[in-house]
Each structure stands twice: as C-alpha cells, then as structure tokens.
Amino acid sequence: MKMITFLLVGLIVHVIFFVSIFDIYFTSPLVHGMTPQTTPLAPPASRLVLVVADGLRADSLFTPLPDGSSRAPYLRNVMEERGTWGVSHTRVPTESRPGHVALIAGFYEDVSAVAKGWKENPVEFDSVFNESRHTWCWGSPDILPMFAKGASGDHVYTHTYPAAEEDFASTDASRLDSWVFTQVKSFFQSAKSNSSLRASLLEDQNILFLHLLGIDTNGHAHRPMSKEYLDNIGLVDTGVADLVSMVEDFFDHDGRTAYVFTSDHGMTNWGSHGAGHPSETLTPLVAWGAGVKNAQKVTAAQPYNDGFLQDWKLEHLQRVDVNQADIAPLMASLIGVPFPVNSVGVLPLLYLNNSDQFKAESIYTNAIQVLEQYKMKMAQKKETTLSFLFTPYQLLTESKQAEFFHKARILIQLEKYDDFISLCRSLISNALEGLVYYHTYDRFFLGCSVVLGFVGWTSYVVLVILKTHASLDRHPSLLNQNRSHTLARLCICVTVVITVFLLIQRSPVTYYIYCLLPVPVWYSVLKEYRTLTDLVHSAPSLPLWKCLGYLVLVAFGIELLVVSFFHRAMLTVGLAVLSLWPFLSGLFGKAKFRSVSWCLGCLCLAAFPLMPVVGREPNIHLVTCAGVLSLFTSACYLWSALQKAPLHLTDRQQFITQMLHVAVCAYVPSLTHSSLQQKQGLPLLNQIISWTTLASSMLVPLLSSTRIFHRLLSIFLSLTATYLLLSTGSEALFPPVLSWLMFVWINIEQEAMLAQGVSGRQELSTIDFSANIDITKIRQLKLDDIRRSYFFVFFIITAFFGTGNIASINSFDPASVYCFLTVFNPFIMGGLMMWKVIIPFIIVMCTFETIQVATQLSSRSLFLIVLVISDLMALHFFFLVQDYGSWLDIGTSISHYVIVMSMTIFLMLLSVVTHILTSQRLILWRKRKTHFP
Incomplete structure (x- = not known):
C-alpha cells in the first residue's frame, strides 16, 4: 500500500514538474483588446491574389535549367519585368500550419500551441483574412478551415478537396493543384452569371487565396530533385499565368489587383521538412500588380553573400528579402485593411510602389499596431503586480512614448519621411523587445520555485533509499517528534505567507501549485533529521x-x-x-x-x-x-x-x-x-x-x-x-x-x-x-x-x-x-x-x-x-x-x-x-x- 501511495505521489509531482515549463516558458504571448490600425490614405489595390505553393524551395523556382531557360517562365518574366522578388525567410518549425500562420496572421506560431497541438486554432488570433471584406480560398482541408473558423463573421469561404486525395502513392500529386485551378476557373465563370457573387467580387478589400499542395506531396513521395516535383513547378507556373489572365479579364484590366506568390516552407533533398536547413527556410517571394514596385535593375553588388544570386542568374535584379511574418503587413497595406492586431511583422517598404507619404503613413500604422500590443501587455502585468515590485521596461516608458509621438509629429510636418520611417522602425524594435520583457516578467520567480521543488523531491527519494537499505536508526525519539511539530508549524506559516502573496497578486491557480509544492516536499526531507544525522555519524564506517x-x-x-x-x-x-x-x-x-x-x-x-x-x-x-x-x-x-x-x-x-x-x-x-x-x-x-x-x-x-x-x-x-x-x-x-x-x-x-x-x-x-x-x-x-x-x-x-x-x-x-x-x-x-x-x-x-x-x-x-x-x-x-x-x-x-x-x-x-x-x-x-x- 505504501508503495502504491509513493508511486501516486511521485506521478503527481512529476506531472507538475512536466506541466510547469508550459506555464513558465510557453504561455501564449498574444494579447487581445487592441484597436485595429489602418493606414488613412487610399490603398493602391482593391483586391489581392495570394498563391502559396506548399513545399516549394527558393532554389527550385529561381535556378534556371542547364540551357538557360526557366522551369517557371511566367514567374521569371514577372521578376525581370514587372514585379519585385526576394527570399522569404521562414522560421522553424518549417511546417505548413506555422508557415501559413506567419504568412496570413503576421506572427510566428504561438509557442503555447506546442502544448495544445496544431489543430485549427489552439489560440485565437487575428489575420489578414479576418480583416478583409471577403476571402475565397481553395486548397487543402488541413490548412483552409483554421482561417475560416478563426474569422469573425461569415466572410471567409473555403473550397477543399477530400483528404483522401493527399495520397503519396498517387501517380502524380500535381492533380491537387490542377483541381484548385479548375475550381477557380469555375468560380469566375459562375460569377459572370451570378449577380450577387459578381457584386461581392467587385467590392474592395477582397482576397483570393490558392493553396497548392501538389509540390509538397510530390516532394515527399518522389524527392525535390525528381521529375514529378520539378514538372509540378511548371504546372503551377502555367496555372498562375492563366489565373492572372482570367482575373484581369474579369475585372476589365482595371489595374487594381495585387498578386503575391510565395511558399510556406521548403524541403530537404530527402523529402522532409520541419527543421532549419536552408533548403527548408529559404522560400520564394514574388509580388507584382497594383501597388507593387516594378523590377529594379542593379549595377552595384547586392547585400546578399549567400552565393545564390550567381546560381540563379539574378544578380542583375534587385533582391528584397523579408521575414515570413512581414508578408502579412505587406498584403494588408496593399488593399488597405487593418494590420492583423497580433502581427509582429515589419512592413517591407521596398516592395511598395507609392508615394513617400504613403510609405511613411503605412510604417507608422505598423508601429502603432505593435505599440498597442506592448501597451496592453504592460497594463495586464501592472494590474497583477504589487506597485512597489513593478519595474517598467525602461526603453519604452510612457515618457519615451510621448517623446516618440512628439518627434514623429515634427518630422511628418517637415516631410522628412526617411527620418520618420527610421523613427518608426526603432519604435517597432523596442516594442517587440518590450513584449518579450513583460511576457517573461515572472519567469525567474516561478523557475526558482520549481527548482526548489525538484531538489527537494530528489533529496527525499535518496533518503527513502537510505532508510530502506542502510542500517540507520528508524525509531523516532521524543526530541525528534518535538522537532517535527515545530517544523510543521513553520511550514504552515510559510504556506500562509505564500498564499496571501499570490492572492494579492491575483496569480493563476497553477502559480499556487508551483510555489506551494516545495513546502510539503522539504517538510518530508527535513523531518528525517534523525536519518541525516545517523548517516553523518556512520560515514566513517562506510567504504x-x-x-x-x-x-x-x-x-x-x-x-x-x-x-x-x-x-x-x-x-x-x-x-x-x-x-x-x-x-x-x-x-x-x-x-x-x-x-x-x-x-x-x-x-x-x-x-x-x-x-x-x-x-x-x-x-x-x-x-x-x-x-x-x-x-x-x-x-x-x-x-x-x-x-x-x-x-x-x-x-x-x-x-x-x-x-x-x-x-x-x-x-x-x-x-x-x-x-x-x-x-x-x-x-x-x-x-x-x-x-x-x-x-x-x-x-x-x-x-x-x-x-x-x-x-x-x-x-x-x-x-x-x-x-x-x-x-x-x-x-x-x-x-x-x-x-x-x-x-x-x-x-x-x-x-x-x-x-x-x-x-x-x-x-x-x-x-x-x-x-x-x-x-x-x-x-x-x-x-x-x-x-x-x-x-x-x-x-x-x-x-x-x-x-x-x-x-x-x-x-x-x-x-x-x-x-x-x-x-x-x-x-x-x-x-x-x-x-x-x-x-x-x-x-x-x-x-x-x-x-x-x-x-x-x-x-x-x-x-x-x-x-x-x-x-x-x-x-x-x-x-x-x-x-x-x-x-x-x-x-x-x-x-x-x-x-x-x-x-x-x-x-x-x-x-x-x-x-x-x-x-x-x-x-x-x-x-x-x-x-x-
């Protein structure tokens, strides 16, 4: 019976230690209640087409064939003539869900999702789709539903194929991409005769999202160097060309459509992804259309020393790299929707073809959106911390914020847009650091509590082994009993003090567990005082x-x-x-x-x-x-x-x-x-x-x-x-x-x-x-x-x-x-x-x-x-x-x-x-x- 009790107690203690790191290190950094921020100037585009080629590596798209031609001639022409291109740097894990969250919501997958699994929305977050007027999506049933269910209202429409179609043993998985392109074509054909659908499409702030899984599936099944994988890239290129032609015809070539082509992650030579190899983290980004800068020729050396430009034969074109989360504010800026409130991306201004004033106002909106997150996080931490214990983040105090707004007002009046943009970027950097500061505010305190419990538990187990197998005095004396009563009273007092402190701070229930667990554990250790003294006394007789x-x-x-x-x-x-x-x-x-x-x-x-x-x-x-x-x-x-x-x-x-x-x-x-x-x-x-x-x-x-x-x-x-x-x-x-x-x-x-x-x-x-x-x-x-x-x-x-x-x-x-x-x-x-x-x-x-x-x-x-x-x-x-x-x-x-x-x-x-x-x-x-x- 004692053994069963000990095992149950040990199981509970280890479960607490196990769960503790999710409370200490992996709680959600997201905050809610911020006001969405929108650029006040008119956007350059009325609609945006987002094409994500799942599993497409940057080198697979950009590297020309041995004869100098390209396996994606349409996209190559866009890069050289009428668009801006670069590499989108993804973060690990290079998986489909976190990649799409970064692309569309603007933040890197919430680490608390590790504890909850990446099914649909383990945490609530905002996205560009949610902020749009209407979003139509076609593609995989594994990706599309999470953005539809995470959106407020009923304006994100998904069209998916059956999950059984994702078969690695299929003759050619490129049919998944053919299905998407066919469905989009049918969609526009039906819009010509459906007046309500046509009216919705003609509104501004709309998004069309195509998720293409064929390249990823062929890569897993046949490897990225296979004929199936490379031919699938050509199929996607042809499909994008037909898609652009179809969209432009439907909207009478009004020049109000922006296009973004990218990938959620790459793939290793052996057909896997998830880690940080460059073949997984370097993905292509090509943008063109309304509001996007045309291709820029360069003569001087580019600031990229990774050696890829020579292999890609693109050293003559300006390359603009971004972090994957930066694509969400780019899309929001192009169609004029509010930046996703949880976004940590920084607007890549080099992609924008607009006035300096528009760029300045856009990056200012970006800065205020990040600052709103910081202010909400600071307010939450201040409410749950005793005033004399609260230490604000020094680089972004209220006086520093007021100083920023004062400088910004002067610079915008003087039309010093470059200085203004530099000031906004500095604010974004400080605000992101401040978010981390307040998110980890209680970490040292909780970590010490868990370590104290850890050491106490291990000491107790060692004492149990010694009592069972060493010839020590196991009969408690009267003096030992009195000492045990005094120790018990002391532990009760410590428990009361800790509980009152946590109550005043309105701490979560789990904090009580982590902070109070060491008390009974160390009580169990210290009450074995007699065993410890006997061990010391018997030490000379041991080998x-x-x-x-x-x-x-x-x-x-x-x-x-x-x-x-x-x-x-x-x-x-x-x-x-x-x-x-x-x-x-x-x-x-x-x-x-x-x-x-x-x-x-x-x-x-x-x-x-x-x-x-x-x-x-x-x-x-x-x-x-x-x-x-x-x-x-x-x-x-x-x-x-x-x-x-x-x-x-x-x-x-x-x-x-x-x-x-x-x-x-x-x-x-x-x-x-x-x-x-x-x-x-x-x-x-x-x-x-x-x-x-x-x-x-x-x-x-x-x-x-x-x-x-x-x-x-x-x-x-x-x-x-x-x-x-x-x-x-x-x-x-x-x-x-x-x-x-x-x-x-x-x-x-x-x-x-x-x-x-x-x-x-x-x-x-x-x-x-x-x-x-x-x-x-x-x-x-x-x-x-x-x-x-x-x-x-x-x-x-x-x-x-x-x-x-x-x-x-x-x-x-x-x-x-x-x-x-x-x-x-x-x-x-x-x-x-x-x-x-x-x-x-x-x-x-x-x-x-x-x-x-x-x-x-x-x-x-x-x-x-x-x-x-x-x-x-x-x-x-x-x-x-x-x-x-x-x-x-x-x-x-x-x-x-x-x-x-x-x-x-x-x-x-x-x-x-x-x-x-x-x-x-x-x-x-x-x-x-x-x-x-």
Missing part, C-alpha cells in the same frame, strides 16, 4: 573511496547522457566505454566468451549513433538483410535455449511460424517499394499483412512458454516483424543488434552476481517469469545495483536516439509507413512512427525485467535509483529550456526536458506492460481429459 568512486562515475555518466541529447556520437563514446566493463571489473577471467560477446555487441551498437539522422536515402536491401540477421540471431538464441532445456512441440511450432513470418515481413517492404516505384499503388495483400502483423505483435508472445529464453525469443520475433515493416534502410538492423547485446547482458549479470558471492543465484534456464519470486529471497541493494540502474537508463536513451528516428523534427520519412498506408493521415502516421520508436524500449524493458527476476532485485528499489538518475538529468535540462532563438532551438530545448520528464512516467507504465508481456500466458485451447468408466 568511502568506493562510494565516492561510484558517485563520480555516475555523475560522469549522467553528464554523458545529457551531452548525448545534443551530440548523438556521445552514445558511441559511452558504448565504447561500456564495452570495457568486463575487463575492468574482473569478469573476463570468469566468463571469457560472454565478455568478448559483450564487447563486440557494444561496439556494433556504437555504430548506429554515428549514422546520419536525416538525409538517408531508402535502401530496402538493408531491410531484407536485417530480416536475415534477425533470423540468424533467433536461430542462435534458439540453439542456446535448447542447450539448457528442450522445447515443447507447441513452442517449437510457434517459433518456426514466427520465423517464417519474419521472413515474409522482410520481403514485404521490398515488394511495396517496387510497386510504388512503378506507380501501381500499395498492394492490398501487403497492407493486410502489415496491419495484421501490427495488431498481433503484442498478443503472439503471450502464446509462448513463460520460461525466460522462450518468452524473450517470441517477443523479439514479434516486435522485429513489425519493425521491418516500418523501416526503409539501416535502422532495420538496430533491433537485432540491440537484442543480441541485451541477451549477453542478461547472461553476464549472472556472472557478476556469482563473482559477488550473492546467494540464491538461479540458472537462467530454470527461471520462469510467471513464478512468483519468494519475497524472502529479495536481497538488499548493493553499490553494484547503481551500475545496473545506470546501464538501464543508458540503454533506454540509446534505444531512443540510436537510429535517429525522432532526434530531429525533419527526420521522419513518410516512406516508413508505406507498407501500411499511403494516403496522408498525420494521426495514423504519427502513431505508427511512435510505435516504431517504442519497440526498442520494450526490448530493453523486457531485458531489465529479466535481470530483476534473475538477480533477486527489488523492483521498488531499482525504480527509485532510476528515478534519481532521470530527475538529475531533468533538472539539468530544465535550466536549458528556452523560448527564444529559432524554433529549432526552442523545440530542441523543450523536447529534451519533455523526454526526460516523460521517461519516468512512461517507464512506470511500460514496466506494467512488459511485466504482462513476460509473465502472462494465453491458452487458446486445452487438451480435453479422457474419462474411463
């Missing part, structure tokens, strides 16, 4: 050098694991060091063959962290080789088991069946890959085999014997079959190599126990998972068990990052799930990839379960050691969490903390699953007894 050596090694090992999150090669270093363990510990003399096997297994596994995370080309032949290696490993495993104990007929039949199944699953990816290359789609039989294998992967092992060798072999074969179906290359070799090392680990731990003279050692062949361990044989922890726990944590981290499946946000290859489905479905695809990541976890967990049973270890005590190790890592990562810089930096810092914090919770749940997987057995049929009269 201090040995204890100190273990602590130094564990500290070094924890830091190695922390560094491995940033540099996967450190896992290789760690495995190389672990390979020497039998030689350094003296086990080599007692178990030469197993020691050599351990060394070779560590060195073979060490090769995987050195392999590239991203950019790997599919190599189905390696998947087939992995299947052969798995069968060979299984045969060796089976031979070893037969040396110890004979197999029953049913077990022998099951293993033969499972090995044949692995052989089939090793061939299915090759057959699927061949079929997709020939554009024949996913074979139905392959799909049936894949889903059946997945569904039965956790049930088939339950049919085998619960003897250690038999059950582990069945688990390995079942999980390997699924892993092969989810593999595209070298990562398929990871499970058999990991399983080999885990098998050696089980055997060598038996030798380590024998070397330590631990009584009650059992032969592995005689151990049955289903047999209850005699509680009287559960031994006390020894220093060597810290090493076992660290090995477990190390192998869990290696299982997670070993093949780089999710070490980088853009390492996911859709080809990994093609044996199961080819139609785009983020939830099913994400679920399959998560299962692929979990499979190595289960292999390690089953191994640790075996070691625990075989070495008579207390699962509670081992868990506490693992808890301390993971909490120390989590505390380290807590200090590394950040919400500034690129999205790659932000995502990396939060993912590291989440991974380690989730580890303990996840391992608790996974340990239950692996316990069932190893110890339970399903009996589908029983032999009927024969009764004789």
